[in-house]
Amino acid sequence: MLSKKTKYAINALVYLAKGKRGEAIQISRIAESEHISRKFLEAILLALKNAGVLSSKKGMAGGYYLLMEPSEINIADVMRLFEGPIALLPCVSHKYYEKCEECKDETTCGIRNVFAEIRNETVNQLKKATIQNILDRENILEVAMKSK
Amino acid sequence: MLSKKTKYAINALVYLAKGKRGEAIQISRIAESEHISRKFLEAILLALKNAGVLSSKKGMAGGYYLLMEPSEINIADVMRLFEGPIALLPCVSHKYYEKCEECKDETTCGIRNVFAEIRNETVNQLKKATIQNILDRENILEVAMKSK
DNA sequence: ATAAACTCCTATTAATTCGATAGGATTTAT
DNA sequence: ATAAATCCTATCGAATTAATAGGAGTTTAT
Numbered sequence: 001m002l003s004k005k006t007k008y009a010i011n012a013l014v015y016l017a018k019g020k021r022g023e024a025i026q027i028s029r030i031a032e033s034e035h036i037s038r039k040f041l042e043a044i045l046l047a048l049k050n051a052g053v054l055s056s057k058k059g060m061a062g063g064y065y066l067l068m069e070p071s072e073i074n075i076a077d078v079m080r081l082f083e084g085p086i087a088l089l090p091c092v093s094h095k096y097y098e099k100c101e102e103c104k105d106e107t108t109c110g111i112r113n114v115f116a117e118i119r120n121e122t123v124n125q126l127k128k129a130t131i132q133n134i135l136d137r138e139n140i141l142e143v144a145m146k147s148k
Numbered sequence: 149m150l151s152k153k154t155k156y157a158i159n160a161l162v163y164l165a166k167g168k169r170g171e172a173i174q175i176s177r178i179a180e181s182e183h184i185s186r187k188f189l190e191a192i193l194l195a196l197k198n199a200g201v202l203s204s205k206k207g208m209a210g211g212y213y214l215l216m217e218p219s220e221i222n223i224a225d226v227m228r229l230f231e232g233p234i235a236l237l238p239c240v241s242h243k244y245y246e247k248c249e250e251c252k253d254e255t256t257c258g259i260r261n262v263f264a265e266i267r268n269e270t271v272n273q274l275k276k277a278t279i280q281n282i283l284d285r286e287n288i289l290e291v292a293m294k295s296k
Numbered sequence: 297a298t299a300a301a302c303t304c305c306t307a308t309t310a311a312t313t314c315g316a317t318a319g320g321a322t323t324t325a326t
Numbered sequence: 327a328t329a330a331a332t333c334c335t336a337t338c339g340a341a342t343t344a345a346t347a348g349g350a351g352t353t354t355a356t
Binding site for chain 2: 001002007010011014034035075084085087088089090101102107108109110111113114115118121122125126129133134135136137138141142145
């Protein structure tokens with residue numbers, strides 16, 4: 001399961017993507033709308049900023065705004081930022097590789113082989129899931145529900 | 149990432165599947181071979197027994213043995229047993245469903261829609277990954293390495 | 297200039313989960 | 327009987343997660 005940090009990050013990104021591009025939005029507005037602790041969200045937005053996803057404007061009328069296009073922000077990257085590796089085993093992670101303590105031979109390990117495949121498919125899937133993709137689905141679903 | 153519990157469970161299952169069917173193998177033998185704390189492994193095997201994957205024989209010359217076929221034991225079920233839901237959000241879990249605290253409308257939530265798809269594909273993938281599948285891969289890999 | 301309204305940053309805390317350990321009860325082959 | 331195994335419950339320390347606190351720094355309206 002996703003940690004609350006990751007979930008809140010996605011909520012905030014979707015919220016920002018729904019607003020006007022370039023317009024700075026204050027932490028407290030997002031926190032209120034999405035029911036997130038303001039101080040907790042503060043740390044999350046800061047991390048997204050340091051990762052280059054968001055940018056911010058300080059001072060009065062300041063706030064956060066998207067730096068990347070919603071179509072370029074994907075769940076895989078957001079998850080890596082807040083949860084660490086997507087791979088289920090350290091020995092199949094690209095960015096956080098670590099040898100399994102007592103693996104006799106990595107090249108012939110069936111477990112590793114299976115989990116390597118799982119990792120690859122999962123990453124592909126999570127990369128396809130962008131913020132833009134989420135917005136598009138929301139629109140489709142809303143239209144579909146109205147015509148019911 | 150998988151917890152050590154889940155990882156150890158898979159290691160133990162592969163170990164048991166490599167041995168003779170029906171033969172009871174002691175916890176300490178598995179623990180030694182796979183470098184797992186004996187007491188910790190005890191709890192893991194007990195859980196697998198209660199889940200109907202393993203069975204055991206008490207007393208002298210006792211131990212654990214597979215109750216299910218290696219081709220019927222899949223990673224999805226093992227993960228559910230030790231990690232809980234496979235879904236990344238509670239609102240898209242089948243077996244552990246929970247409403248998201250502040251979701252205005254579940255039927256039009258784009259986030260939910262995306263993560264529902266991710267869940268389905270992930271479950272399919274993890275169900276295909278059986279213990280038998282791991283053994284098969286190991287054999288293939290070993291043959292391939294020898295001919296190098 | 298100054299005060300208000302923001303972000304930025306570090307530290308702390310409370311609660312939960314994870315990995316491991318301890319010890320005795322129960323069962324069974326010899 | 328006894329030795330060797332599983333069964334079961336309880337506990338503990340460490341790590342992680344979620345949240346809070348407080349103030350330093352920055353910008354802007356007035």
